[in-house]
Amino acid sequence: MAPILEVKNLCKSFGDFALEEVSFSLEPGYIMGFIGPNGAGKSTIIKLILNLLRKDRGDIKVFGLDHVKNEQEIKNRIGFVFDENYYYEELTVSEMKRIIAPFYSNWNDKIFKHYMKKFSLPPKRKIKDLSKGMKMKFSLAVALSHNAELLIMDEPTSGLDPIIRDELLEILGEFIQDENKGVFFSTHITSDLDKIADYITFINEGKIVFSSPKEELWDRYVLVKGEKDLLDADIKKYFIGIRENRFGFTGLAFDKENMARKLKGRTVLEKPTLEDIMLYFSGREENV
Amino acid sequence: MYNLILKDFLLQKKTFLFAFLYVAVMVIAFRDYGDVASIIVLSYAMLLTACAYDDKSKADMVLNSLPLKRDTIVWARYLSVYVFALSMMVFYALLYWVISILPLPVHLAKLSGVKAIAALLIIGFLGSIYFPFYFKLGYMKSRLVNFIVFFLIFGGVMPVLSNFAGSGLPGGMSGLMEVRAEIIAGLFILLFLCVQVVSVLLSLRFYRARDF
Numbered sequence: 001m002a003p004i005l006e007v008k009n010l011c012k013s014f015g016d017f018a019l020e021e022v023s024f025s026l027e028p029g030y031i032m033g034f035i036g037p038n039g040a041g042k043s044t045i046i047k048l049i050l051n052l053l054r055k056d057r058g059d060i061k062v063f064g065l066d067h068v069k070n071e072q073e074i075k076n077r078i079g080f081v082f083d084e085n086y087y088y089e090e091l092t093v094s095e096m097k098r099i100i101a102p103f104y105s106n107w108n109d110k111i112f113k114h115y116m117k118k119f120s121l122p123p124k125r126k127i128k129d130l131s132k133g134m135k136m137k138f139s140l141a142v143a144l145s146h147n148a149e150l151l152i153m154d155e156p157t158s159g160l161d162p163i164i165r166d167e168l169l170e171i172l173g174e175f176i177q178d179e180n181k182g183v184f185f186s187t188h189i190t191s192d193l194d195k196i197a198d199y200i201t202f203i204n205e206g207k208i209v210f211s212s213p214k215e216e217l218w219d220r221y222v223l224v225k226g227e228k229d230l231l232d233a234d235i236k237k238y239f240i241g242i243r244e245n246r247f248g249f250t251g252l253a254f255d256k257e258n259m260a261r262k263l264k265g266r267t268v269l270e271k272p273t274l275e276d277i278m279l280y281f282s283g284r285e286e287n288v
Numbered sequence: 289m290y291n292l293i294l295k296d297f298l299l300q301k302k303t304f305l306f307a308f309l310y311v312a313v314m315v316i317a318f319r320d321y322g323d324v325a326s327i328i329v330l331s332y333a334m335l336l337t338a339c340a341y342d343d344k345s346k347a348d349m350v351l352n353s354l355p356l357k358r359d360t361i362v363w364a365r366y367l368s369v370y371v372f373a374l375s376m377m378v379f380y381a382l383l384y385w386v387i388s389i390l391p392l393p394v395h396l397a398k399l400s401g402v403k404a405i406a407a408l409l410i411i412g413f414l415g416s417i418y419f420p421f422y423f424k425l426g427y428m429k430s431r432l433v434n435f436i437v438f439f440l441i442f443g444g445v446m447p448v449l450s451n452f453a454g455s456g457l458p459g460g461m462s463g464l465m466e467v468r469a470e471i472i473a474g475l476f477i478l479l480f481l482c483v484q485v486v487s488v489l490l491s492l493r494f495y496r497a498r499d500f
Binding site: 047050051052053054071072073075076078080082086087088089090091095098099100102103104105 | 290291292294295298299341344345346347348349350352353354355356357497499500
């Protein structure tokens with residue numbers, strides 16, 4: 001089956017910042033977490049996918065279709081949730097729905113009402129009077145009410161409390177039960193992705209550092225804790241990053257099997273979290 | 289496109305309440321041409337308010353994420369100018385009717401067909417001047433153009449209309465207008481159409497190339 005989202009050699013330059021040869025793909029039936037520090041290029045890539053920004057070079061295909069040539073068809077099949085509210089604050093929830101719904105050929109009012117009820121969204125309340133969590137839920141209700149096959153979400157959980165975040169993750173879990181659908185989910189709250197993501201794509205300073213199944217990351221990388229005198233030049237070359245303190249060191253290393261052999265019994269080897277991986281990758285030069 | 293214009297009306301429900309006040313001021317300020325003046329000013333105010341709401345909500349992000357062509361957004365803006373003007377005419381006609389049946393010492397000018405067409409042409413022209421800047425620069429950066437267009441309304445269009453109402457046509461033009469009124473009207477319409485076409489083409493080009 002063709003990827004639901006495919007980005008190849010994507011380049012975009014802004015003068016002081018550039019995306020360089022960005023490539024990754026997402027198969028249907030999976031959730032891809034898109035992580036990276038602030039300013040790494042996550043929102044830029046999402047805007048490029050939605051053709052809100054024009055690319056300099058490269059290919060973007062959604063459902064196997066070119067994202068510019070087939071823009072309307074693609075957007076009819078995409079649901080989006082942004083990091084902040086871009087809906088008209090002066091309109092009520094039902095007025096905003098009334099404006100948006102006719103643009104989608106597959107809009108289903110029953111599904112919308114279902115989510116309105118599930119999320120306890122008051123239809124007569126103005127959007128400006130909704131809490132941040134309610135605004136996100138409204139965006140999500142809109143995104144889920146036209147039978148979207150791909151959800152594109154830019155930091156949807158940013159600034160939300162753990163209960164609302166958990167509700168969102170549960171909805172995404174339900175959504176992905178249909179194996180023809182996919183979710184592309186950018187965030188810097190990596191604990192959310194620890195729970196639900198199948199693939200992780202990590203971007204730093206406009207470049208993709210890796211894009212792989214989450215489970216492979218656990219096989220590939222290991223968090224090593226030990227005494228500083230173990231860190232000779234031969235060992236250091238296996239590390240992505242090392243943090244030292246007066247008691248010892250903690251570092252992220254690749255080639256887990258080799259590390260286990262070389263440092264057998266002298267260190268503690270742990271499974272890194274996505275946050276560990278992100279932190280060490282984004283600060284490699286400073287730490288090694 | 290209907291939905292985009294509907295959105296502008298829903299956002300500006302309260303504008304109609306303020307319209308009463310505007311009309312009263314316009315009638316006093318521009319005598320017999322208070323009808324055209326109020327329709328132009330109110331329509332242009334609605335247009336600017338609609339653009340300001342879009343800017344405040346960063347609506348370009350959402351609108352361009354919907355299955356909607358950028359061209360449709362541009363066309364809807366141009367069409368909305370005339371819909372605003374027509375809605376203001378209906379509002380003015382209602383107000384005229386209400387005032388005429390009430391025993392009030394207020395006189396409202398009657399909106400004739402010619403004046404209605406003139407109002408549509410003028411507001412269409414003003415929109416044509418403003419929109420290319422709006423679609424190129426966005427609302428905030430095009431505020432200077434707003435200022436110039438408002439100056440055009442109050443410093444240019446309104447005094448001319450008042451002259452028409454007060455002492456007839458401006459000196460030197462009256463003879464010409466009497467003899468060749470139809471030709472001149474035709475030339476004005478042709479000029480208006482040229483400005484409108486160029487304006488639409490520029491706006492489409494600018495908005496297609498915008499990054500959000």
